[in-house]
Amino acid sequence: MTRTRVSLTRPAQGVSKKIGIYGGTFDPIHYGHLRPALDAMHQLGLSQVRFVPCYQPVHRDQPSTSSALRCQMLQAAIAHQPGFELERCEIERQGPSFMVDTLRFLKTQYIGQDLVLLMGSDAFSRFLSWRDSSGILxxxxxxxxxxxxxxLPQQGELAQLLHQRLTTKLNQSAGQIIEVEVTQLDVSSTQIRHLVQQGVPIEFLTPRGVIETIKQNKLYI
Structure with a gap:
């Protein structure tokens, strides 16, 4: 199986050293994923956002669609957005998808560049249950x-973590947490799958290329 080829050279002087990493099942990807990622890229000055579809999620139900088709939909969704890239490392690694393993791999690929893990507030609420959350930081x-x-959480272990790590500007290579206010769209992959199953149009919820892939492959029916 062909692995993703990534430049191992250091970034040129003056180029942002921060790369956004955005994981998920993306079954399917939709504007509720894409717009927040764009907001984060611009607000944090990221050189790119790499979308990482998981192979076998460990914190949620298994995707109903093959990894190949989820990648196809994702690629169609981001094809025309500069700085958005598909990262296949979890698909190629197979097995359970643990973010700490993904970040370790990506650190060997993007030498001298800082990784910024993008997550929604729902995912962050479960962060301490992730494998080696301290290793992620x-x-x-x-x-x-x-x-x-x-x-963000005001009590409990997450609040303590925020007290220790929260910043208003990323000025370290790792270990910091920053808030990003984003355009929150009320759309979910579950909703899209249900609409398709019911024969309801999904236009304006996800990009045209995703809709075409769903129709061509008769997904979610």
């Missing part, structure tokens, strides 16, 4: 994307 900074006015 040794490898990357976290950007917690949430709707304007939404507050």
């Amino acid at each position: 040794d490898l990357a900074n976290l950007a917690v994307m949430h709707r304007p006015g939404e507050s």
